[in-house]
Amino acid sequence: MTLASVLTAAQMRDAEQVAMAAGVTEYALMERAGAAAAEIIWRAGAKRDLLVLCGPGNNGGDGFVIARLLRARGVPVRVAALGESRTESSRTARAAWNGPIEPLADAAPATQMVDALFGTGLSRGLDTAVADQLAMLTAQASFSYAIDLPSGVETDSGALLSRVPAFGICIALGALKPAHLLYPAAGCFERLLCADIGTEAPDRICRLEPPALAIPAAAAHKYSRGLVAIVGGAMAGASRLASHAAARSGAGMVRHIGLESPIGGPDAIVALQGDEADEVTALLSDQRLAAVVAGPGLGRDDRARARLASVLTCGRPLVLDADALTLLGEENASAVPAGSILTPHEGEFVRLFGDLPGSKIDKALKAARRSGAVIIYKGADCVIAAPDGRAAVATGASSWLSTAGTGDVLAGLVAGRLAVTGDPFRAACEAVWLHGDAARRAGAAFIADDLIMQFPAVIASRL
Numbered sequence: 001m002t003l004a005s006v007l008t009a010a011q012m013r014d015a016e017q018v019a020m021a022a023g024v025t026e027y028a029l030m031e032r033a034g035a036a037a038a039e040i041i042w043r044a045g046a047k048r049d050l051l052v053l054c055g056p057g058n059n060g061g062d063g064f065v066i067a068r069l070l071r072a073r074g075v076p077v078r079v080a081a082l083g084e085s086r087t088e089s090s091r092t093a094r095a096a097w098n099g100p101i102e103p104l105a106d107a108a109p110a111t112q113m114v115d116a117l118f119g120t121g122l123s124r125g126l127d128t129a130v131a132d133q134l135a136m137l138t139a140q141a142s143f144s145y146a147i148d149l150p151s152g153v154e155t156d157s158g159a160l161l162s163r164v165p166a167f168g169i170c171i172a173l174g175a176l177k178p179a180h181l182l183y184p185a186a187g188c189f190e191r192l193l194c195a196d197i198g199t200e201a202p203d204r205i206c207r208l209e210p211p212a213l214a215i216p217a218a219a220a221h222k223y224s225r226g227l228v229a230i231v232g233g234a235m236a237g238a239s240r241l242a243s244h245a246a247a248r249s250g251a252g253m254v255r256h257i258g259l260e261s262p263i264g265g266p267d268a269i270v271a272l273q274g275d276e277a278d279e280v281t282a283l284l285s286d287q288r289l290a291a292v293v294a295g296p297g298l299g300r301d302d303r304a305r306a307r308l309a310s311v312l313t314c315g316r317p318l319v320l321d322a323d324a325l326t327l328l329g330e331e332n333a334s335a336v337p338a339g340s341i342l343t344p345h346e347g348e349f350v351r352l353f354g355d356l357p358g359s360k361i362d363k364a365l366k367a368a369r370r371s372g373a374v375i376i377y378k379g380a381d382c383v384i385a386a387p388d389g390r391a392a393v394a395t396g397a398s399s400w401l402s403t404a405g406t407g408d409v410l411a412g413l414v415a416g417r418l419a420v421t422g423d424p425f426r427a428a429c430e431a432v433w434l435h436g437d438a439a440r441r442a443g444a445a446f447i448a449d450d451l452i453m454q455f456p457a458v459i460a461s462r463l
């Protein structure tokens with residue numbers, strides 16, 4: 001297992017059951033969780049005075065373990081509880097604390113504050129008085145820690161069920177949960193750490209990790225490294241951005257099929273003119289094409305429709321973005337060739353697949369299964385889902401990415417990586433990570449063109 005695995009509350013309970021079937025008691029898991037969290041808190045805050053808030057369930061039990069272990073290391077610890085402990089393990093942990101317990105409502109602030117009120121067992125929003133007290137104590141603390149999850153966030157969706165303050169560190173236990181990566185919950189802490197408590201987790205759904213890329217083979221040539229075509233349309237700038245991104249993605253050659261020629265920009269891009277759909281069809285008949293992009297700048301008129309029809313029937317691996325997604329609409333979402341990659345933002349996603357139930361991860365997985373395509377469901381939290389049930393979630397992207405053209409750049413980069421790897425899910429994961437890292441390097445107030453200039457260095461860093 002990897003600590004980047006993402007489990008729902010029910011899957012985490014299953015993992016706990018597997019550990020218990022192997023002979024580990026629930027209380028032993030709680031001790032491991034508390035010890036791992038206490039170690040993190042010790043390293044961050046040392047002997048600064050600490051207030052631990054304990055809820056009625058096993059999250060509260062973790063809190064009592066943390067309190068006991070840090071008191072034993074000489075930290076001045078106070079504990080405030082929300083009522084009685086209601087599970088056997090949390091009662092055991094409470095008894096082992098063996099120190100004073102204040103009512104939560106009366107607790108005064110401390111330099112460090114631990115939120116062990118609720119974790120995966122949260123079933124509704126906190127009462128307003130409890131949420132307000134939590135917010136006040138968190139705001140007053142210089143160091144704040146959420147155990148497993150910030151209290152008030154819904155584990156599986158990342159929704160906020162009541163007011164949730166901003167924590168310094170969130171310590172996930174055993175595995176990540178969807179709420180650690182999906183907004184708004186993912187915005188409720190500055191740092192996320194995952195503590196290993198010895199439970200096993202499947203790695204079908206993971207946090208997006210940095211990719212391992214390869215240099216071209218010694219005998220590589222431009223076609224073996226991947227030939228990409230971008231089919232442009234009414235707005236040449238967008239498809240040019242996609243072309244430039246593909247050209248610096250590691251692919252061997254890029255052809256831009258536009259309504260005008262030449263297109264400007266790097267001379268390495270082969271500018272081809274294809275005004276009519278049959279010309280596009282002819283230009284896409286090259287069997288060496290390893291990826292074809294349509295959507296950026298395509299337009300939405302009849303001419304665009306005809307160009308898209310040529311793309312959909314060309315038999316080459318496709319990346320469909322922007323106008324292509326709008327033209328496809330819900331009635332044609334399942335008509336895309338298997339193995340394609342679709343890159344919708346939220347509005348495009350809903351137009352393509354309707355208002356699907358569940359979390360953003362659930363929605364992306366359902367859409368992937370329904371369409372047979374890899375879905376890159378964009379946003380501040382970006383979910384990449386494959387028809388076979390794998391998913392990766394990227395989070396923490398630069399908010400400066402919210403500028404014109406960055407989506408076009410991503411589409412070109414995805415196509416470039418598809419041409420290099422021949423694997424849609426891998427290509428999507430690589431491209432989203434590289435795009436995010438390029439944005440981090442580009443700093444502030446960049447434009448989409450600047451991202452592309454970062455690609456060679458970003459790729460070099462992953463070789």
Ligand SMILES: NC(=O)C1=CN([C@@H]2O[C@H](COP(=O)(O)OP(=O)(O)OC[C@H]3O[C@@H](n4cnc5c(N)ncnc54)[C@H](OP(=O)(O)O)[C@@H]3O)[C@@H](O)[C@H]2O)[C@@H](O)CC1
Nearest residue numbers: 016029030057058059118119120121122123124125126148
């Ligand atoms: N899985 C693992 O491997 C491990 C898990 N561990 C830990 O266990 C945590 C999960 O524990 P948990 O299941 O006991 O749930 P938890 O979040 O403590 O709360 C449930 C209690 O709160 C109550 N309640 C709910 N909402 C409420 C509200 N708004 N306002 C008031 N009450 C509310 C609810 O009562 P009810 O809904 O029935 O009214 C119930 O009494 C997990 O996050 C991790 O920290 C570790 O110890 C080690 C290994």
Ligand SMILES: [K+]
Nearest residue numbers: 115118147149
């Ligand atoms: K918590």
